[in-house]
Amino acid sequence: MQLRWVTASENNSAVFVIERSAGGESYEAVREVSAQGNSTAVTVYAATDARPLPGTSYYRLRQVDRDGAVAYSPVVKVSVALSTRPILAYPNPATNHLSLDLTAAPAEPCAVRVLSLAGQVVRTETLAGGRVQEMPLAGLPAGLYLLQVRTAQGSTVQRIEKR
Secondary structure (H helix, E strand, O other): OEEEEEEOOEOOEEEEEEEEEOOOOOOEEEEEEEOOOOEOOOEEEEEEOOOOOOEEEEEEEEEEEOOOOEEEOOOEEEEEOOOOOOOEEEOOOEOOEEEEEOOOOOOOEEEEEEEEOOOOEEEEEEEEOOOEEEEEOOOOOOEEEEEEEEEOOEEEEEEEEEO
16 A cells, blocks of 8 residues: 655654554554655655555554654544455465464454365464464374465465475
8 A cells, every 4th residue: 555645844854654553543653764854845755555454444654853752643544445365374384383474354353274185173273363373283293284264354275284
């Protein structure tokens, strides 16, 4: 997602920190962009949020001056179409654990199941969406399995290998 903002002038500015929130209450830094410092000219800034949250999110700028003073922009509400991006599982093949990139899923519980190729459930976990999670594979015999992830957006299945 491309983010753009404009300053009419700047005085002693050091950096702009782009902050994002899923619910509009707690914000996390997404990107930092160096400021002009001192300028009387109009400056156009742009940055990319490479992993926007699906659904509605809230963005704001935190401007930090060279002397440490901080100012916040008004909050902007942005809606992003729900992602059809697959859930990433790595490393594959895996040994003792599997990392699941659930950042494309809403920040809600996701039902994760590991099934044998015959369809028998061999492991179940409930993991939080909206971030990368670890799933233990210790105790599973080496072989091929199906990884099923159910989110509020739907279900995905992919093949994984346990070594």
